[in-house]
Amino acid sequence: MAYSSLPFSKEELGRYNRHIIIPGFGIASQQKLKEAKVLVIGSGGLGSPALLYLTAAGVGTIGIVDFDLVDDSNLQRQVLFDVREIGQPKVEAARKRLEALNPHVQIKIYNAHLNSENALDILRDYDVIADGTDNFPTRYLVNDACVLLDKPNVYASIFQFEGQVSVFNLRLKDGRRGPNYRDLYPSPPPPGLVPSCAEGGVLGVLPGIIGSMQALEVIKIITGLGEPLSGRLFLFDALQFETRTFRVSPRADNPISGSHPEIKALVDYEQFCGMKAVEEKPIKELSARELYDLQVRGEKFQLIDVREPHEYQIVQIGGELIPVGTITEHADQIRRDRKVILHCKSGARSARAIRELESKFGFENLYNLTGGILAYIDQVQPELTKY
Amino acid sequence: MATVIIPTPLRKFTQNASRLKVEASDIGNAVRELTEQFPELKKHLLDDQGLIRSYVNIFVGEEDIRNLHQEQTAVNADSVVSIVPAIAGGSIQSLKMNYHGL
Numbered sequence: 001m002a003y004s005s006l007p008f009s010k011e012e013l014g015r016y017n018r019h020i021i022i023p024g025f026g027i028a029s030q031q032k033l034k035e036a037k038v039l040v041i042g043s044g045g046l047g048s049p050a051l052l053y054l055t056a057a058g059v060g061t062i063g064i065v066d067f068d069l070v071d072d073s074n075l076q077r078q079v080l081f082d083v084r085e086i087g088q089p090k091v092e093a094a095r096k097r098l099e100a101l102n103p104h105v106q107i108k109i110y111n112a113h114l115n116s117e118n119a120l121d122i123l124r125d126y127d128v129i130a131d132g133t134d135n136f137p138t139r140y141l142v143n144d145a146c147v148l149l150d151k152p153n154v155y156a157s158i159f160q161f162e163g164q165v166s167v168f169n170l171r172l173k174d175g176r177r178g179p180n181y182r183d184l185y186p187s188p189p190p191p192g193l194v195p196s197c198a199e200g201g202v203l204g205v206l207p208g209i210i211g212s213m214q215a216l217e218v219i220k221i222i223t224g225l226g227e228p229l230s231g232r233l234f235l236f237d238a239l240q241f242e243t244r245t246f247r248v249s250p251r252a253d254n255p256i257s258g259s260h261p262e263i264k265a266l267v268d269y270e271q272f273c274g275m276k277a278v279e280e281k282p283i284k285e286l287s288a289r290e291l292y293d294l295q296v297r298g299e300k301f302q303l304i305d306v307r308e309p310h311e312y313q314i315v316q317i318g319g320e321l322i323p324v325g326t327i328t329e330h331a332d333q334i335r336r337d338r339k340v341i342l343h344c345k346s347g348a349r350s351a352r353a354i355r356e357l358e359s360k361f362g363f364e365n366l367y368n369l370t371g372g373i374l375a376y377i378d379q380v381q382p383e384l385t386k387y
Numbered sequence: 388m389a390t391v392i393i394p395t396p397l398r399k400f401t402q403n404a405s406r407l408k409v410e411a412s413d414i415g416n417a418v419r420e421l422t423e424q425f426p427e428l429k430k431h432l433l434d435d436q437g438l439i440r441s442y443v444n445i446f447v448g449e450e451d452i453r454n455l456h457q458e459q460t461a462v463n464a465d466s467v468v469s470i471v472p473a474i475a476g477g478s479i480q481s482l483k484m485n486y487h488g489l
Contacts, residue, residue, distance in 0.1 A: 159474040162395040185473045187441045
């Protein structure tokens with residue numbers, strides 16, 4: 001066959017040569033990749049390797065959803081970005097990098113929070129969804145949107161030294177659909193019990209491994225090669241270098257795909273994950289400038305740092321260290337006769353600590369340092385180390 | 388007797404042990420035995436009613452105990468029990484707020 005009658009240019013044939021010559025892959029699989037549209041949700045630790053490999057592999061259209069900006073704390077694992085892009089929207093930095101990597105791929109970007117209002121519209125145009133997000137509400141949102149739209153959802157998740165991969169909602173050869181996230185985890189953990197990577201950390205190379213596996217499953221689904229990880233959960237324990245695979249089965253009581261589905265449209269996922277009640281209860285806030293003013297005026301107050309000891313070692317602003325997980329055990333150390341200001345890195349953990357102390361011990365004098373130590377460094381002591 | 392594999396996020400409560408041998412004839416006993424040995428595990432594995440939390444999956448070999456006999460699923464000396472809690476890490480992409488905090 002002459003090059004001119006092939007769907008690929010001479011440059012593309014050269015580029016994809018090592019794919020095309022694999023027995024069983026060939027030009028037909030490469031053609032399927034070129035025709036495919038893949039949406040990657042989250043361009044962080046998992047999205048970075050997944051996007052790089054999918055782009056290099058020649059997936060024809062790749063969408064990226066992310067609202068975040070590149071931060072220097074991302075670069076330990078988010079290999080899409082470099083120091084010149086700190087502060088830029090991730091989707092824009094990602095597009096620039098990916099277009100330079102493979103100009104034959106069309107990159108579409110969505111600089112937005114994925115939510116119940118926009119998810120169906122964004123996901124609708126894609127053949128395969130790869131979920132690499134960081135929180136339970138979005139996990140359930142992506143799952144439900146994929147079930148409602150009948151799209152396969154390649155799921156990956158990481159924490160510290162452990163990774164999980166699965167393929168959800170895949171249309172199987174017999175016409176049935178494989179299990180989805182709600183079959184594996186029917187309900188989310190209550191807020192605060194399971195730490196995020198931002199809190200608990202993650203070894204940078206781990207998302208590199210797990211995000212690459214995610215790209216692998218996307219490619220297998222598109223090309224129809226091999227056995228996709230549907231109905232199975234893969235687990236990688238990097239510390240022990242152990243892998244395990246578990247069976248995942250559809251549940252009859254799955255509220256979106258079971259025998260009596262109740263979910264027919266996207267719901268409020270914050271509420272579903274128990275966040276609404278927590279969110280609506282207001283707590284008193286204090287800005288970094290206001291804290292500085294208190295310090296300058298020499299007013300009496302107690303400052304409590306609820307971060308972890310290793311964070312305290314990096315930088316601290318004179319607070320007493322009581323990590324959020326132990327705050328209720330140390331409630332007796334918290335004064336009731338003066339303003340008590342709690343802070344963490346950016347304000348979420350200290351807010352949680354305040355809610356816990358208020359509800360369990362009836363404190364009324366607690367203030368949350370808005371934006372945490374990062375805001376204090378920005379507004380008051382820019383010479384301190386940010387992390 | 389069975390071997391229980393502790394997931395990395397919970398190893399801080401088991402003095403970093405990744406595999407533990409427990410004297411138990413079924414999953415319910417195995418979990419009770421574990422939480423007695425390591426009381427801090429309790430709130431992560433069991434709810435207020437003492438039931439295994441719905442976001443903590445327990446597998447015997449490759450099988451989810453929900454598809455076997457739940458907490459009455461029998462275990463023996465060859466059984467490998469995996470505790471697999473939900474984890475959500477990947478990249479920050481939240482709805483309106485960052486749920487877990489930065």
